[in-house]
Amino acid sequence: MEEVRRKIRAKHYSLRTEQAYLGWIRQFILANGRRHPRTLGGPEVEAFLSRLAVERHVAASTQNQALSALLFLYREVLRIELPWMDSVVRAKRPRRLPTVLSVEEVRKLLSMMEGRTWLMASLLYGTGMRLMECLRLRVKDVDFARGEILVRNGKGGKDRRTVLPRTLEEPLRREIARARVLHALDLAEGFGETPLPDALSRKYPDAGREFGWQFVFPADRRAVDPRGGGVHRHHVDDAVLARALKRARAQAGIDKLLSAHALRHSFATHLLEAGYDIRTIQELLGHKDVATTQIYTHVLNRGGRGVRSPLDGWGSVACGRDA
Known part of the structure; x- marks a missing residue:
């Protein structure tokens, strides 16, 4: 988590973004039995995002924020380019x-x-x-x-x-x-x-x-x-x-x-x-x-x-x- 925080600050993200990303990454790890993200993959990410929508009924913008946090974790911190990341579908935000x-x-x-x-x-x-x-x-x-x-x-x-x-x-x-x-x-x-x-x-x-x-x-x-x-x-x-x-x-x-x-x-x-x-x-x-x-x-x-x-x-x- 300290490495995530360091990478976020190196990119000059706002404090609110830092807090939000750290929160989602922490929830993702806890939801998967505290396993290291390197051992997780597409099925775990998709299951996590699906639970947010189906069980917690979060808005599309919230689900997309969680996905952005996980994308940052894998691409910027772990330096892992996984092909399944490109296939993960972002929730469509309703036009209001x-x-x-x-x-x-x-x-x-x-x-x-x-x-x-x-x-x-x-x-x-x-x-x-x-x-x-x-x-x-x-x-x-x-x-x-x-x-x-x-x-x-x-x-x-x-x-x-x-x-x-x-x-x-x-x-x-x-x-x-x-x-x-x-x-x-x-x-x-x-x-x-x-x-x-x-x-x-x-x-x-x-x-x-x-x-x-x-x-x-x-x-x-x-x-x-x-x-x-x-x-x-x-x-x-x-x-x-x-x-x-x-x-x-x-x-x-x-x-x-x-x-x-x-x-x-x-x-x-x-x-x-x-x-x-x-x-x-x-x-x-x-x-x-x-x-x-x-x-x-x-x-x-x-x-x-x-x-x-x-x-x-x-x-x-x-x-x-x-x-």
């Missing part, structure tokens, strides 16, 4: 339309929130950032002069720029001022160094103590870095926003089941409704293929893909025999 809030629903939702969680939710809707892109936002990547936010190391390891809502400038300045106070306190107590991506800490040894590298939304307490082992002030936990959104949804009387990602979906859909071209929205969202962005053309608030029902051409319609 994303949850999208109306403008009025977003307004109600945000009106039930306050403080940092309101600001984070407003940024997700106002910029189209993913949840972790927002939480990992660094002070130096907020450009008030140009009215934009630089999203670094987004999905696929890509950087991009997105719009900074003018209405959020002052709240963001206050949040950054709060982060500055916490950073000064950490420095005074002998801490204040933030984790840096990849090998930047070796290339720029003092960069982690500079304020520009600090998180815009720092955690309330310092914690031990699960990878480096040092004590840092990381960004706020994503569960904080999840709980706030759940409360706000109930208070606003919104029946749709939503997560933080629904605000990103709403951002894209509302831009399409406002007449912005799909290529611009693709760039703001950081989609590799415009086909991914085109899904929002199917959720525009027009019903039936913008088609007017022939029944609506009749004017008022009486009900059944009452006519």
Whole structure:
């Protein structure tokens, strides 16, 4: 397992991916009587994946994640190219339309929130950032002069720029001022160094103590870095926003089941409704293929893909025999 962890970190996979892969590999080994993976093969992998679907009723995405973990184990760690790996069928993910809030629903939702969680939710809707892109936002990547936010190391390891809502400038300045106070306190107590991506800490040894590298939304307490082992002030936990959104949804009387990602979906859909071209929205969202962005053309608030029902051409319609 230590070798798996080392290989994952050498490829700069995220901490969440590391935790997920280690978990699936551990489950696979336990499910086969703690036998070494070198002694296992296609039948064991297929049986394991089948049990996930049949007995545990996991989603297709979960089953595919387990398969990806096992592929990584055999190809990257054990250096075993087995022909049966290519024949293992990945579960087909169902094509579902994303949850999208109306403008009025977003307004109600945000009106039930306050403080940092309101600001984070407003940024997700106002910029189209993913949840972790927002939480990992660094002070130096907020450009008030140009009215934009630089999203670094987004999905696929890509950087991009997105719009900074003018209405959020002052709240963001206050949040950054709060982060500055916490950073000064950490420095005074002998801490204040933030984790840096990849090998930047070796290339720029003092960069982690500079304020520009600090998180815009720092955690309330310092914690031990699960990878480096040092004590840092990381960004706020994503569960904080999840709980706030759940409360706000109930208070606003919104029946749709939503997560933080629904605000990103709403951002894209509302831009399409406002007449912005799909290529611009693709760039703001950081989609590799415009086909991914085109899904929002199917959720525009027009019903039936913008088609007017022939029944609506009749004017008022009486009900059944009452006519």
